[in-house]
Amino acid sequence: MSTITPSPTPADPDPQLPEAFHYTPDEEKYVLQADALRHRQLRSALLYGSSRYWRRRQRVWPAVIGGLILTALVCGVIALIGAFGRQQDLNEERGIGQFRQPPPQSSVVEAPLLPDLS
The missing domain is CATH 1.20.5 (Single alpha-helices involved in coiled-coils or other helix-helix interfaces)
Structure with missing residues (x-):
């Protein structure tokens, strides 16, 4: 039995390259999406501060x-x-208040205006 080694395809010329450097179809679309995401993240950071959990803040x-x-x-x-x-x-x-002393009694005695008829 012989082991068949897969040969690299033309879209993937070097299997030693990391996956991030492989050819991606519609790469402009992904670049634009990443740029839009970065703008949203920056706008959120300006609006809500640098907290990760801005909803819980x-x-x-x-x-x-x-x-x-x-x-x-x-x-x-x-x-x-x-x-x-x-x-x-x-x-x-x-x-005036709670600790007030009573006014001095006057020495003048009031006489009744009518004589007592008893």
Whole structure:
């Protein structure tokens, strides 16, 4: 038995070449498709950043807006507490408030306007 070695075909002149260098029919079509794919990848990289998983990427803007709202609320509460404390101090200085002493009793006794007929 003799082993038959296949002879190279005219389309494949050198079997030692890697497959990437073999003749490909419609090679212009594949080159154009590869170019279009590269453009889509570059456009996606510009739009979505360099993350591989852009669909899973968390959005930053909702967190930023939430943080600003939370910061504004905290600042408002701090300002409200400070204003309430200052108002209480002013009320205590003026004598209006919880710790007010009763006004002094006057020594003038009011007499009834009508005489007592009993």
